Amino acid sequence: MAHHDHHEEGHMGHIQSKKVYHGVILALVVLTAVTVAAAQLDLGALGNDLLAVAIATVKASLVITFFMHGKYEDKVTWAFIWYPIILLATLLAALFIDYGNRDWDLFKYRAASVTEQHHGDGHGTTPGQVEPTAQGTETHGEEADHGAPAHKGDGAHGEEAGQGDETKQDDGQPADGDDHGQNDGGHE
Amino acid sequence: MFDHSKAPDGTFFNFHKEPPVRAYEFFKLGMWIFLATEVLFFGGLFAAYFIFKYTWPEVFAKGSAELDVVYGGINTIVLLGSSYTMALAVDAAQRKQKKPLFWFLVATFGGACLFLVIKYIEWKGKIEHGFLPGTDLFFGVYFMTTGLHLIHVLIGMYFIGLLIVRAKKGRYTDEGSSHAGVEVGGLYWHLVDIIWIFLFPLLYLLGGNH
Numbered sequence: 536m537a538h539h540d541h542h543e544e545g546h547m548g549h550i551q552s553k554k555v556y557h558g559v560i561l562a563l564v565v566l567t568a569v570t571v572a573a574a575q576l577d578l579g580a581l582g583n584d585l586l587a588v589a590i591a592t593v594k595a596s597l598v599i600t601f602f603m604h605g606k607y608e609d610k611v612t613w614a615f616i617w618y619p620i621i622l623l624a625t626l627l628a629a630l631f632i633d634y635g636n637r638d639w640d641l642f643k644y645r646a647a648s649v650t651e652q653h654h655g656d657g658h659g660t661t662p663g664q665v666e667p668t669a670q671g672t673e674t675h676g677e678e679a680d681h682g683a684p685a686h687k688g689d690g691a692h693g694e695e696a697g698q699g700d701e702t703k704q705d706d707g708q709p710a711d712g713d714d715h716g717q718n719d720g721g722h723e
Numbered sequence: 724m725f726d727h728s729k730a731p732d733g734t735f736f737n738f739h740k741e742p743p744v745r746a747y748e749f750f751k752l753g754m755w756i757f758l759a760t761e762v763l764f765f766g767g768l769f770a771a772y773f774i775f776k777y778t779w780p781e782v783f784a785k786g787s788a789e790l791d792v793v794y795g796g797i798n799t800i801v802l803l804g805s806s807y808t809m810a811l812a813v814d815a816a817q818r819k820q821k822k823p824l825f826w827f828l829v830a831t832f833g834g835a836c837l838f839l840v841i842k843y844i845e846w847k848g849k850i851e852h853g854f855l856p857g858t859d860l861f862f863g864v865y866f867m868t869t870g871l872h873l874i875h876v877l878i879g880m881y882f883i884g885l886l887i888v889r890a891k892k893g894r895y896t897d898e899g900s901s902h903a904g905v906e907v908g909g910l911y912w913h914l915v916d917i918i919w920i921f922l923f924p925l926l927y928l929l930g931g932n933h
């Protein structure tokens with residue numbers, strides 16, 4: 536099919552055959568049914584998600600290309616179609632890589648830390664001290680978790696481990712932390 | 724109020740004085756740029772959805788099981804249908820057909836109303852059963868995403884209502900007139916549809932598998 540240049544003087548937009556709209560809505564309804572059917576398959580959590588997002592992306596592409604006349608738009612418009620998609624894909628990819636590669640479960644960590652009783656420093660016992668943010672605790676927690684056995688006498692890690700421990704002592708183990716605080720807290 | 728007709732020549736603000744075809748291109752590009760920001764606006768919520776779901780799968784499985792796929796499915800079809808009539812309305816405007824333009828816009832508005840009614844029934848049921856935005860993370864995400872989408876539906880309805888009134892007066896189909904308004908309103912309405920295309924499977928279908 537050959538198309539006229541839509542920038543032609545006096546022409547606003549490109550008139551496409553009405554059959555295109557009928558075909559697209561039919562495809563969209565069929566793909567909605569396909570989405571519902573595909574969700575019944577057991578492909579694992581990630582597999583089902585990817586399949587559903589893939590079908591939705593096909594549907595969205597149909598809407599953009601034919602309903603929104605993206606097919607007849609110029610390069611500038613397509614730049615503004617692609618840029619949020621690329622940014623969003625980057626955001627999601629970065630978050631998945633980040634969350635997929637760390638022991639992020641704050642609650643699991645907290646529960647474990649109370650029972651395991653890591654060593655702490657003197658600061659932790661001060662009542663009313665501002666708690667580190669959830670993000671901070673999370674990060675320090677990971678380090679403390681992995682490096683816990685090596686912490687005794689390890690000056691480099693001492694401070695970070697100590698910070699992580701502040702939260703733990705707030706959880707109810709102040710006395711024990713006090714004992715070890717002078718030695719292991721990293722305050723030479 | 725800024726008076727566009729008094730804007731100096733050669734600036735962005737005097738596009739009303741541009742030849743209609745160029746003004747039409749300006750309007751459309753402006754809406755595409757706005758839609759790009761809308762995608763990012765919702766993108767944050769989609770990111771939250773995925774992170775929360777993979778962090779607390781059991782909460783999402785439980786919450787998603789409470790949602791009625793039938794309501795969600797019907798609403799998907801209703802919204803797709805209204806997107807279809809909107810596309811046909813833009814087509815009618817391009818062909819300068821006054822009557823079809825008017826009726827396709829009315830049909831689109833009707834679809835939006837039907838969507839609201841179904842959403843109302845659905846939300847009412849959820850709230851009566853004690854599922855509120857603060858119930859758990861799933862319902863937090865559910866009410867935030869569908870609620871934000873609902874606000875967009877309402878804004879779209881205002882837009883379409885305005886188009887109906889103006890189409891009736893022949894503003895888009897009269898000799899020498901520009902139908903840029905219909906085109907731009909259509910772009911916005913299609914985005915509302917696209918967002919629902921993604922929300923439906925994620926909220927209604929995919930929680931229960933985990």
